[in-house]
Amino acid sequence: MSTAQAAATGYFAHPEALIESAEIGPRTRIWAFAHVLPGARIGADCNICDHTLILGDAVIGDRVTVKSFVVVGDGLTLEDDVFVGPNVGFTSDLYPRSRRGPKTFPNTTVRHGASIGANASILPGVTIGAQAMIGAGAVVTRDVPAQAIVVGNPGTISGYVDSSKEGGKARVRPLEFRTGDAIEHVPGGATLHELPRISDHRGHLSFAEVSQSLPFAAARYYLIFGVPSRELRGEHAHRTLHQFLVCVHGNCSVRLFDGESSEEVLLNRPDLGLHVPPMVWMTQYKFSAEAVLVVLASDVYKAADYIRDLDEYLASLASKP
Ligand code: T46
Numbered sequence: 001m002s003t004a005q006a007a008a009t010g011y012f013a014h015p016e017a018l019i020e021s022a023e024i025g026p027r028t029r030i031w032a033f034a035h036v037l038p039g040a041r042i043g044a045d046c047n048i049c050d051h052t053l054i055l056g057d058a059v060i061g062d063r064v065t066v067k068s069f070v071v072v073g074d075g076l077t078l079e080d081d082v083f084v085g086p087n088v089g090f091t092s093d094l095y096p097r098s099r100r101g102p103k104t105f106p107n108t109t110v111r112h113g114a115s116i117g118a119n120a121s122i123l124p125g126v127t128i129g130a131q132a133m134i135g136a137g138a139v140v141t142r143d144v145p146a147q148a149i150v151v152g153n154p155g156t157i158s159g160y161v162d163s164s165k166e167g168g169k170a171r172v173r174p175l176e177f178r179t180g181d182a183i184e185h186v187p188g189g190a191t192l193h194e195l196p197r198i199s200d201h202r203g204h205l206s207f208a209e210v211s212q213s214l215p216f217a218a219a220r221y222y223l224i225f226g227v228p229s230r231e232l233r234g235e236h237a238h239r240t241l242h243q244f245l246v247c248v249h250g251n252c253s254v255r256l257f258d259g260e261s262s263e264e265v266l267l268n269r270p271d272l273g274l275h276v277p278p279m280v281w282m283t284q285y286k287f288s289a290e291a292v293l294v295v296l297a298s299d300v301y302k303a304a305d306y307i308r309d310l311d312e313y314l315a316s317l318a319s320k321p
Contacts, residue, residue: 021054025062040073043080057105061112075105075124082110085118085136092124111146130310133161145235145283146310147257156230157285160255162262186265188258188280191215195246195271206271208244215275216242218296224284225292227252232285236308238278239316242298245274245284250291257281259317267293281313 010026013019018035025044030036032050039056046064048054054066055073061080066072070084074092078084092105106125110116114128117136128134129146139153148157184192193213198205208214224233234254245254247267254265258280265274276282284293299305307313 021056037073049086067118075107077107077109079110079112079114079130081113083115084110085116085120087119088116089119089121090124091121094124114144131161145232147262154230157232159264160257160262160283186263186274187256187261188277190256190274190276190280192265193273193275195273197271204271208246208273213273214244214296216244216298218244219299220297220301222295222297223292224295225290227284227287227291229287229289231287232283234283235281235310236306237281237313239305239307240278240299241302241305242278243276244296245276246270246272246294246296248292248294250288251286252284252288252291252293253286255283255285257283259314279313279317281310 009024011024011028011030013030014032016032017030019030020038021036021040021042023041024030024036025042025046027044028042028046028048030048034048034050034052034054036042036048036054037056040054040058042048042054042060043062043064045062046060046066048066049068051068052066053071054060055071057075058073059077060066060072061078061082063080064078064082066084067086069087071090072078074090076090090108093102108122108124108126110128111130113131114134116122116128116134117138119136120134120138120140122128122140126140126143128140128144129148131147132144133149134140134144134155135149135151138151138155140150140155144150144155147160149159149161150156151158186192195206195208195213210217227233245267248270251266251268254267254274256263256265256276267274307316
């Protein structure tokens, strides 16, 4: 397509770009030496930089930036507002051999608002969650939860972006908090309780009593232990369940997100309890070796009480009166 034809359809193409697709949205700019193959779909207001190759099966949403030296396609979808830094490598075949490519490619999806730093490598078939931030040079080998920050090789979650602050990181509750009334408030109505500790020459004893530090009657307990440090648990909210978390050995981080703000709490003492009411999106990660997390729950296990999809969780919050 010529530059004049491009202008007629409402987008800009540099005279040195090679455009073979008719599916390009208005106000998108495609710069020199970019090659867009027939069938590629590019939305509105995108910026496709010099020396990019957009293959025929590529699906690119609106307001997407693709910096130089990136190949988009082979099962790849970039949703709205995605940023792809220079030299990012989207791989499409786990066992590549010359002239023996796979017949079909696994679907790789970068969800809306996610950013990928320069020189990162993304393995085929992964989903990078909404607003996630992939650090420069990271190697992403598996799915990335929404809002997670991933760095290193293999890519590991180092934290979460605080969606209430543009590009910011979630506030981390200081390691040794002390308060007068022994209760601190965290997002979503969750509270951090400093539990009684009775110490003598025999050691320590800590406890919680219903209606004092334990804000509900427990119907169940469960334990989480032996978690490899790279793994994360949770990534869901409960519709009605109250929970009280105590890390009785070692430490782990709990990220709480209430749809607007997020905060990370470090559970590092057996006399520190975290009450999490319903409808708080919660993740546990950064487990130390030998960490044991005890959870008291207000009800028996009910699979239907879980909301495991972040978009569904946000929609449920929005539909609340
Ligand atoms: C939570 C965080 C902190 C049961 O059968 N009974 C139970 O009481 C529990 C808690 C789990 N399960 C089964 C359900 C799954 O098949 O155990 C399996 C693993 O559970 P899940 O993937 O939910 O594990 P986590 O660590 O992601 O979440 C758990 C709790 O389920 C959840 O309520 O808030 O710990």
